[in-house]
Amino acid sequence: MSVLPIDHLEKIEGWGGAVSSFGYVYRPATVEGLREVFELARRSNRNITFRGSGRSYGDAALGAENIVLDTSRMNRILSWDPNSGIITMEPGVTIEQLWQYIIEDGWWPPVVSGTMYPTVGGCLGMNIHGKNNFKAGPIGEHVLSFDIMLPSGEIKTATPDSESELFYSAISGFGMFGVFTSITMQMKKVYSGLLHVKAWTTKNLHELFEIYQQHIPGSDYLVGWVDCISSDEKLGRSIVHQANYFKPGEDQNPAQSLRVSNQSLPNTILGIFPKSFVWMLLRPFTNNAGMKFINWLRVFVSRLPVVGKPVYEQSHAEFAFLLDYVPGWKKSYGQGGLIQYQSFIPKESAEKVFRKQIEMCQEAGLPPYLGVFKQHKPDKFLFTHSVDGFSLALDFKVTEKNREKLWSLCAKMNDVVLANGGRFYFAKDATLRPQDFKAFLGEETLKKFAELKKRYDPENILQTDLSRRLVL
Numbered sequence: 001m002s003v004l005p006i007d008h009l010e011k012i013e014g015w016g017g018a019v020s021s022f023g024y025v026y027r028p029a030t031v032e033g034l035r036e037v038f039e040l041a042r043r044s045n046r047n048i049t050f051r052g053s054g055r056s057y058g059d060a061a062l063g064a065e066n067i068v069l070d071t072s073r074m075n076r077i078l079s080w081d082p083n084s085g086i087i088t089m090e091p092g093v094t095i096e097q098l099w100q101y102i103i104e105d106g107w108w109p110p111v112v113s114g115t116m117y118p119t120v121g122g123c124l125g126m127n128i129h130g131k132n133n134f135k136a137g138p139i140g141e142h143v144l145s146f147d148i149m150l151p152s153g154e155i156k157t158a159t160p161d162s163e164s165e166l167f168y169s170a171i172s173g174f175g176m177f178g179v180f181t182s183i184t185m186q187m188k189k190v191y192s193g194l195l196h197v198k199a200w201t202t203k204n205l206h207e208l209f210e211i212y213q214q215h216i217p218g219s220d221y222l223v224g225w226v227d228c229i230s231s232d233e234k235l236g237r238s239i240v241h242q243a244n245y246f247k248p249g250e251d252q253n254p255a256q257s258l259r260v261s262n263q264s265l266p267n268t269i270l271g272i273f274p275k276s277f278v279w280m281l282l283r284p285f286t287n288n289a290g291m292k293f294i295n296w297l298r299v300f301v302s303r304l305p306v307v308g309k310p311v312y313e314q315s316h317a318e319f320a321f322l323l324d325y326v327p328g329w330k331k332s333y334g335q336g337g338l339i340q341y342q343s344f345i346p347k348e349s350a351e352k353v354f355r356k357q358i359e360m361c362q363e364a365g366l367p368p369y370l371g372v373f374k375q376h377k378p379d380k381f382l383f384t385h386s387v388d389g390f391s392l393a394l395d396f397k398v399t400e401k402n403r404e405k406l407w408s409l410c411a412k413m414n415d416v417v418l419a420n421g422g423r424f425y426f427a428k429d430a431t432l433r434p435q436d437f438k439a440f441l442g443e444e445t446l447k448k449f450a451e452l453k454k455r456y457d458p459e460n461i462l463q464t465d466l467s468r469r470l471v472l
Contacts, residue, residue: 002044004067012068016057017330017337018398019430021064021465023049029073031181035153038461041067047463048151050175052119053094056126057340058430059465060174066463069179071121077101078182085187086144091121091180099317100260107187108316111139114372115323121180126427127172127381130320131223131243134216134375138386140171141379142186148178151461155181169452172381174426175464176449177456192246193257194313195221201302205236205358209351212240212375212390220244221319226371227295228358228394229288235358238373239302243319263317265324275326282332286397291369333369336398341368341410342428344376347389349420354392357413361394364409366402368394382445382452385425393428407431426466437470 004024013020024046026037041048049063051070061068075092082105089098096116098109111130113123124146127138136142145159148170156178158167170177202208208224216222221243230237251257268274285294323329330338345353354373361367372393376386396406410431417424418439424432438446449471453460 001046001065004040004044004046010068012051012054012062013337014058014060014062014430015055015330016339016398016430017333017335018339018403019059019062019465021059021062023063023066023068025051025068025070027070027073031149031155034069034071034074034149034179034181037067037069038149038151038153041151041461042459048461049464050121050125050179050462052092052122052125053117055113055115055118055122056427057338058428059469060126060426060429061122062465063463064465071179072119074181075119080105082107085189086184087187088182088184089120090182091119091124093120094118095120095123099263102187103190103193103260103263103316104255104258106190106254106258108190110136110142110186110188112320114321116317116321117324120183120185124171124180124183125173125175126425127379127384128427129374129376129386131221131374133386134222134377135220136188137377137379138172138381138384140168140381143167143171144184144186146170146180146184147182149181150178151457151459165452166456168380169382169448172383174383174466176453176462176467178462190245190258190316191248192251192254193259193262193315194246194251195243195316195319196246196311197314197319198242198311199302200240200242201299202236202238202240204234205238205351205355208236208238208240208373209390211238215240215242216375218242218244222375224373225298226358226373226392227299228361228368228371229292229295231359231362235355236371237299239299241319243314257315263315265317265321276328278326279328279330279332282326282329283334286332286334286369288365288367291367333397334399336400336403338369338395338397339406339410339430340393340395340428341413341431342391342393342425343413343417344385344387344391344423344425345389345417346387346421350390353416353420353422354390356416357392357394360409360413360416364405366396366406366409368396370395382448383426383441385423387421387423391425411436429466432470434470 008024049066051061071092074090078088
């Protein structure tokens with residue numbers, strides 16, 4: 001293995017800050033630059049890890065001693081048709097760039113994550129979902145075509161109908177087959193920069209499921225915040241937010257509401273206090289007792305007549321990007337960072353499993369400080385995480401003292417998930433074991449993965465810390 005220039009060596013963290021490694025980072029700005037990095041990998045006998053903006057919580061975009069190929073400089077919009085809503089872009093375009101580019105023409109990305117900063121290439125690699133997965137599916141279902149460079153340097157074009165095997169495996173394939181060089185997608189037509197939003201509070205987990213059953217048919221988006229610290233009859237109490245698009249003609253001044261300036265999240269609270277300092281106020285409360293108070297306060301405030309309006313209007317960006325409201329909020333978790341544990345459970349057993357998970361966390365003295373609840377539908381991508389059911393994402397604070405105990409808790413929850421036909425999501429994972437990976441994907445998918453890997457990356461150049469932990 002050849003020595004690479006030391007000035008390219010960087011410490012890289014998963015977004016949660018709980019895992020990290022050192023890699024040799026290269027940031028090409030062109031397709032030819034990508035090809036040169038592949039050639040460098042061969043000459044130096046190094047593996048390559050792909051990285052966009054590094055928003056995966058765990059080690060999906062880390063590569064210890066690897067060449068880390070950062071695509072964030074490849075961020076050009078290549079073509080845009082405001083009549084059809086079809087856009088072609090490079091992989092380093094972020095969701096923020098995307099929505100800001102198209103919204104004033106009356107379009108919105110059909111699927112977005114809870115933060116606007118991931119790259120579109122990274123979103124495809126993980127096949128992200130949003131608060132509308134039950135209706136819109138994952139982001140991959142809105143891709144019309146892509147160009148991908150294989151480790152050989154060859155560029156292939158894939159669509160759902162041409163090179164379809166590559167299409168349905170590279171999307172969701174967590175960077176194991178090649179690097180996207182251009183992506184063509186269909187955007188969602190919107191007739192206003194606003195959404196109709198409605199909120200409910202639920203007494204417990206069972207009532208949360210009842211609310212979803214009642215309101216999914218009439219929702220464009222539906223998401224639940226879950227209190228994972230309350231117990232007994234209040235276990236899983238929640239705040240649910242529904243959002244629906246405006247119909248054509250319903251907004252009397254769409255040109256105004258669709259302006260980028262009217263979508264951007266404010267930098268201050270009440271126009272006075274800078275949000276950039278909020279994480280400092282949160283840090284003293286980022287513990288079991290503090291979060292119990294915060295959760296109580298959140299439910300209390302949501303029920304106030306002035307705040308808890310039954311129906312109100314909110315911009316697309318305000319509703320979609322909740323994780324961006326408080327810049328640097330993850331700093332409140334301290335030096336150990338956080339991990340997110342997200343499981344996807346078929347609807348028949350989801351309530352039972354999620355109740356069991358919350359109880360297990362509480363019994364271990366490791367209650368999640370944030371819980372997010374969504375409904376999903378199946379898709380046909382190779383490494384799909386989705387099911388005909390629900391997901392619960394749980395945020396855990398990581399410390400030196402609790403790390404081993406937390407990983408053990410996650411392993412025990414994995415056993416419960418697998419026993420009930422559940423699945424996992426590589427964009428969030430930091431704790432899965434190889435046996436969990438094999439169990440939830442199944443023998444047929446693993447066989448197909450091995451075949452495709454041999455076909456598209458026969459030298460096994462493409463590896464990440466996640467893939468080494470789970471499969472390679």
